[in-house]
Amino acid sequence: MTTKKFLLQEADIPTRWYNIAADMINKPRPLLNPATKEPIAASDLYPLFARALADQEMNQTDAWIDIPEEVRDMYKVWRPTPLVRAYGLEKALDTTARIYFKNESVSPVGSHKLNSALAQAYFCKQEGVTNITTETGAGQWGAALSYAAKAFGLELAVYMVKVSYHQKPYRRSIMQTFGAQVIASPSMSTKSGRAILTDNPNYQGSLGTAISEAVELAMQTPNCKYTLGSVLNHVMLHQTVIGLEAEKQMEMAGDYPDIIIGCFGGGSNFSGIAFPFLRHKLKEGKDIRVIAAEPSSCPKLTRGEFQYDFGDEAGYTPLLPMFTLGHTFAPANIHAGGLRYHGAGAIVSQLRSDGLLEAVDIPQLETFDAATLFARAEGIIPAPESAHAIAAAISEALKAKEAGASPVILFNLSGHGLLDMAAYDQYLAGDLTNYELTDKDLNATLASLEKII
């Protein structure tokens, strides 16, 4: 369990976010109005999102966006985060690879989500917004936004997927401790919620339904905006502080990553670690491999289709260009709740389509094997989501050993698993299973896609 941290000073916290869209040769495709199929403008998003965030969403020209001093001040609560040379893991694998991880689990809410939550809360506050809404599945995003809302004096209502509301009561408690309202979704507080409950009173909810409720509440509440923790370009933007810090830290370590790995749900932590390194691939042709690690039960990048699709189940959002499994896709109930989303964001999808990144899909049991090995070797219990990145890193390290190669592998530890111990319990008891996604089930939801691309 020997280890080595590379630590930066507060002055090293980035002063600007990196906007990869500005450097992409093939720009991400535009969002479309579902009725007209025409591209929408930033102003079309103003009713729903803070203007600054809508503008960031559409910005394809400025490679660098200043981080407001108030946001950077809040980053100082836990940033810069450590980069760790995983000697313990290397030893356990007896690999010739050099493995590093960026430890985003040290944030007060336990994950990288706070990087964007603080930015979104700040911009809302700046524009006179008093109330915000959001949805959350496992609760990592909801917990982060609850913290950020409290930090910037906003009222927050979180629609939490009902099955998680009951299964992960402690992330709900965290949100409530920070002062947020948490509503199990579907609920009777919105038209979309009531409609679903009338139809099926025992429905346990989905992220798509929760988004619909959060959007609806935001539209009906004065001075209220909606916020989202992944998928959208401005969320990826805020997360680039991860990779920008990691770049400096890899330099301190005297190494440069050959392989960069992040787990993949909607893309926020993956993009955060990968985009700053990818810019050197885009601009200077740097020879790096970038790998998105997704669950084999929700494999949009490996088995999905690059097509326009809705961001939510009910179809309230604009059409997004996404590698998608179809917005009606119901992912299996894996413990990595943060990866149970049907689509990838517009930028990642374009990069994937252009061959600039790879994807692997990993069965649930393999991720818990990796998580347990990592915990015993490095002393940190990873979130089930992050365990996908660890599993992918282990797989690359073992391949390197077989090939007698010594690549430098960098992965993002997006969060800790201290609130996911029920999952570990199940794993240790031998009660955890894999979920196979059959072609038949996959094709059923893909068939619902309009063919626009």
Next chain:
Amino acid sequence: MTTKKFLLQEADIPTRWYNIAADMINKPRPLLNPATKEPIAASDLYPLFARALADQEMNQTDAWIDIPEEVRDMYKVWRPTPLVRAYGLEKALDTTARIYFKNESVSPVGSHKLNSALAQAYFCKQEGVTNITTETGAGQWGAALSYAAKAFGLELAVYMVKVSYHQKPYRRSIMQTFGAQVIASPSMSTKSGRAILTDNPNYQGSLGTAISEAVELAMQTPNCKYTLGSVLNHVMLHQTVIGLEAEKQMEMAGDYPDIIIGCFGGGSNFSGIAFPFLRHKLKEGKDIRVIAAEPSSCPKLTRGEFQYDFGDEAGYTPLLPMFTLGHTFAPANIHAGGLRYHGAGAIVSQLRSDGLLEAVDIPQLETFDAATLFARAEGIIPAPESAHAIAAAISEALKAKEAGASPVILFNLSGHGLLDMAAYDQYLAGDLTNYELTDKDLNATLASLEKII
């Protein structure tokens, strides 16, 4: 929630532990053999503890003990920990006091317990020990020792108080994830456990019973030693890295604490933050106040008696000079499980007797009021144990405000509460109660004490 961290470098991790016993004018009283009432020697402890630890326990001459490089290397995993100026809390209280806290919650197991766990595991390993045993209540110590045992390649058996084993399943899962054996106590695996279960098959256990089982297993297992997470002098010694770092960080902040506060169970985190500062009171007469914050349901320092008593319920240990409530005292079932211990360590008890430190006792509800206020102001959800220190700090800050004074208050945030959210749930729902300790109940257990002092 504005905040300011004072960060040290790895090179600033202390190279020596501070042994306050060497600087005490009135030395801590000796441990006694219960049969003869004669002082015991370090060698009498060798069968139970690693020799190096037994020697540290008895050392009253060397003020500084070198930290082995292997232990210091492991400290680098998360140390130095941040010192934080709690601007957010100050603002919420509108106080004239300046409040700082040392954030020990950033350790991979979430508390300060790792500081001693790594040291104890190391010394055991050095002496050829292959197996260790311990007991744990809420599980903070058990989790830390599981991590440390894995780090140094030792097998670990943890007797976990049965009520906690079932109520706090996730700390149990953490121990198991790190590879420890966890046994609900009382168990059928020891003579003392079997005796209790035969008598009362539904007994839910106590820390005292768990200690007895852990001691018994250690004595019967080849190459096996027993370890303890608090109370004993060598545990306090290891925890002084907290205060030694804090001293440097207060200097960085350009301030010096007038008041130093730690929550109090057996004394480990309290001593860790306080002893390095107390040495200046002992040696140079520095004018500081040191306050131990204990639960009003388990108030050994405020309402207990300074007397010789056993460390465990069954009476297996030597007699310890302690402020105690009596070793048969059954503390109420408060959520701050780490503070549910009947006695204070020998050094703290002597310092208390000599008027060198103060103590306050705080009802459970007040600690959760404080914890929630702190969480919303500083963004960290504290452990119920640490909430006692926060409540005491708030009380001092409010007194300062009333008096128009501006003291510098430093408290130790010994751990986070992410695995205690069930307690927060109960608090937020209004279902949490205080436990009054009546004089009658207190006197009943105090009456059992032999009067030796």
